[in-house]
Amino acid sequence: MSQGGTLMLPEHNDSLLELCRPVRRILARVGDKWSVMIVMALKGGPRRFNDIKRAIGTISQRMLTLTLKSMERDGSVKRTVYPTKPPRVDYELTALGHSLREPVERLSLWAIEHEAAITKAQSRFDALDPQG
Amino acid sequence: MSQGGTLMLPEHNDSLLELCRPVRRILARVGDKWSVMIVMALKGGPRRFNDIKRAIGTISQRMLTLTLKSMERDGSVKRTVYPTKPPRVDYELTALGHSLREPVERLSLWAIEHEAAITKAQSRFDALDPQG
DNA sequence: CTGCATCCAGCGCGATACTG
């Protein structure tokens, strides 16, 4: 679905807020500190653990492991172990993971487009409301 | 921008990950526990503080205040005080706030569409990996 | 190379009580 034009969410009644729970669950995943970076890093195809780690640069090993595992649990990342020596583990987006890319990139574009406006609004706000 | 078809984010090189920082900042906002629910609640027009609170139902007064304030700071919510007695305060989405609705709803639709698949993937994963 | 366990600091957020 989500064909061409209009979006089909209901108006602001309370049943809408019921819908928000799964949405929130997902957004919490996507909005956590690293998921989006990982989606981006895996955009071009399979990558190895330390390759991803280097690409992101500032992520700790712990958080990379944890985030990858929860994304694997969600079914958006596939983990493949090659029993070589030393071991090699590849991660890649599943179909579900790739389908997530589009809305995520849309939100990313929004963020990039409006970053300046937001920063400016914040400065203005902080000027009027010194440490409020 | 974000005209019709394809998205224009760069491929998975490292400069992309630079872009991720502002994106992450925004997603952290959007992905926090309440922002989306508030965007949804304000979708139809201005609402009063306790009206929003009732609509969401489970939000604490503290978090509603804090989230509204940070959204106001971001420039996505406008706060209007009517000096009546008792006081009345309306909150509404600004143009920026409304522009956020579209990508947020897109992600919401994704979440709704794929919730079942995700839940199923999680069950399957948990079955294979008992409390791992 | 990959990835788990442990320890620990910080803050997100809810509960509660109080003000104009």
Next chain:
DNA sequence: CAGTATCGCGCTGGATGCAG
């Protein structure tokens, strides 16, 4: 009705060390 202040718990996430 709208908003602030305080307290406390639990989770997030970084650092470090160990193991296959």
